[in-house]
């Protein structure tokens with residue numbers, strides 16, 4: 192999996208702080224943005240989002256390239272409706288059996304499971320290629336492809352949606368591949384917007400308890416330690 196923050200709003204925290212101050216100050220955001228420094232911006236963001244005025248962080252957006260992940264992952268990813276996505280098309284890019292599928296760690300850990308998995312992937316690739324040789328278009332031949340098929344996706348989320356995404360997808364209850372993606376995205380956005388994403392991560396990081404009830408992973412301290420900075 193390759194995860195790369197390609198672009199984000201320049202000076203995301205100065206911009207969000209200028210947005211926050213727009214509501215209470217006579218100056219417009221053009222002046223506020225030019226005069227605020229990062230220390231003041233951090234204080235403003237902390238206070239204003241603390242009051243529940245969270246929409247101010249929607250002004251900062253982040254665009255990631257996510258490459259070499261499974262279609263199982265992207266099917267979950269695109270459920271996040273407030274994000275924008277562009278995904279590699281199986282109608283134009285043929286599936287190639289060489290390293291074109293993701294092998295879950297649990298499968299890799301077992302010799303027998305690896306063999307079964309590998310054989311299934313080979314069979315699928317063979318059928319796919321034969322269908323194409325028979326003149327079946329890519330858009331129809333792809334119906335035999337597995338959830339494991341690798342894909343690339345470009346996605347853009349604003350900071351508010353990202354924090355929501357991290358709440359549900361960095362949690363131990365999330366599936367391992369999307370959790371790995373979310374955790375890496377969080378690491379990268381923290382470098383450019385440390386105040387906005389200070390308490391980001393699974394819900395237990397901010398709430399100090401696990402809202403999953405009986406479904407809790409039961410390792411709250413370990414999880415909090417991992418995500419608290």
Ligand SMILES: Cc1cc2nc3c(=O)[nH]c(=O)nc-3n(C[C@H](O)[C@H](O)[C@H](O)COP(=O)(O)OP(=O)(O)OC[C@H]3O[C@@H](n4cnc5c(N)ncnc54)[C@H](O)[C@@H]3O)c2cc1C
Nearest residue numbers: 267270271272273274352355356358359360362364365366
């Ligand atoms: C551990 C886990 C297991 C899951 N299992 C399943 C499953 O078995 N089956 C399944 O179908 N899905 C499953 N999901 C997906 C889940 O139901 C959501 O579709 C997904 O997490 C997107 O979250 P969301 O709808 O909160 O957020 P987003 O689409 O990212 O939206 C963010 C927030 O905006 C608001 N919002 C967005 N759209 C609307 C709207 N139309 N109306 C009102 N408010 C809106 C909500 O407050 C929402 O939380 C699972 C998710 C997780 C994390």
